Amino acid sequence: MVTRRAEAAGGAGATVDEGPAVQDHYPADAAHCYGCGARNPFGHHLKTRWADGSRTETITRFTPGPEQTAMPGYVYGGLVASVLDCSGTGSAALAGTHAAGLDLEGDGSLRYVTGTLEVRYQRPTPMSVELVVRGRVEEVKGRKVTVALTMTAGEDEVASGRVVALQLPDEMRSS
Numbered sequence: 001m002v003t004r005r006a007e008a009a010g011g012a013g014a015t016v017d018e019g020p021a022v023q024d025h026y027p028a029d030a031a032h033c034y035g036c037g038a039r040n041p042f043g044h045h046l047k048t049r050w051a052d053g054s055r056t057e058t059i060t061r062f063t064p065g066p067e068q069t070a071m072p073g074y075v076y077g078g079l080v081a082s083v084l085d086c087s088g089t090g091s092a093a094l095a096g097t098h099a100a101g102l103d104l105e106g107d108g109s110l111r112y113v114t115g116t117l118e119v120r121y122q123r124p125t126p127m128s129v130e131l132v133v134r135g136r137v138e139e140v141k142g143r144k145v146t147v148a149l150t151m152t153a154g155e156d157e158v159a160s161g162r163v164v165a166l167q168l169p170d171e172m173r174s175s
């Protein structure tokens with residue numbers, strides 16, 4: 001499946017969502033994550049895709065609801081961190097799978113866990129606006145992938161951060 005979602009031309013919005021969501025290709029025994037697991041009925045069900053053909057930029061979208069409030073009209077910072085976290089591990093999975101020469105749809109995705117998460121809260125994050133997280137793959141080194149992330153709400157960059165993700169150790173998998 002190919003999803004193309006053209007936004008307003010120019011500026012921060014000129015992005016196209018490209019290809020399948022990596023989370024739809026996670027192995028079933030590693031798909032329980034609250035942020036991104038298809039098998040977690042209570043989770044965010046984040047979807048991360050390549051943002052263009054270069055295979056270095058990713059995009060993830062999420063619209064928070066009132067239960068994720070910090071103060072009226074604004075999003076809880078832990079939710080912002082959670083969305084950045086799983087956007088980062090999803091980006092790492094896309095990059096690691098690609099670097100290994102695997103085909104996402106044919107072979108499935110490699111699976112990554114968070115080693116380090118950095119978050120910088122730049123502006124209050126407004127409620128009920130689609131948050132767009134863009135990931136930039138900085139390095140793929142062995143089992144380790146580093147991804148820089150920005151989160152925008154409309155025209156405003158509200159948060160940024162970085163995830164260092166490690167390929168999932170076998171002992172962390174469960175059926």
Ligand SMILES: CCCCCCCCCCCCCC(=O)SCCNC(=O)CCNC(=O)[C@H](O)C(C)(C)COP(=O)(O)OP(=O)(O)OC[C@H]1O[C@@H](n2cnc3c(N)ncnc32)[C@H](O)[C@@H]1OP(=O)(O)O
Nearest residue numbers: 030031033086089112113114115116142144164166169172
């Ligand atoms: C509880 C989780 C359940 C998971 C269920 C499955 C679904 C997954 C869903 C998750 C998705 C959602 C997200 C979640 O919620 S994932 C849940 C939150 N994360 C965790 O619980 C992870 C806990 N930590 C570990 O298991 C280990 O420490 C890991 C696996 C991370 C590394 O231990 P491992 O023995 O594998 O590493 P290594 O010693 O061979 O080092 C290899 C390289 O990595 C570098 N390095 C090492 N550690 C870190 C670090 N912390 N930060 C940065 N870099 C680190 C190290 O310098 C070396 O680099 P270089 O020298 O080569 O350059």
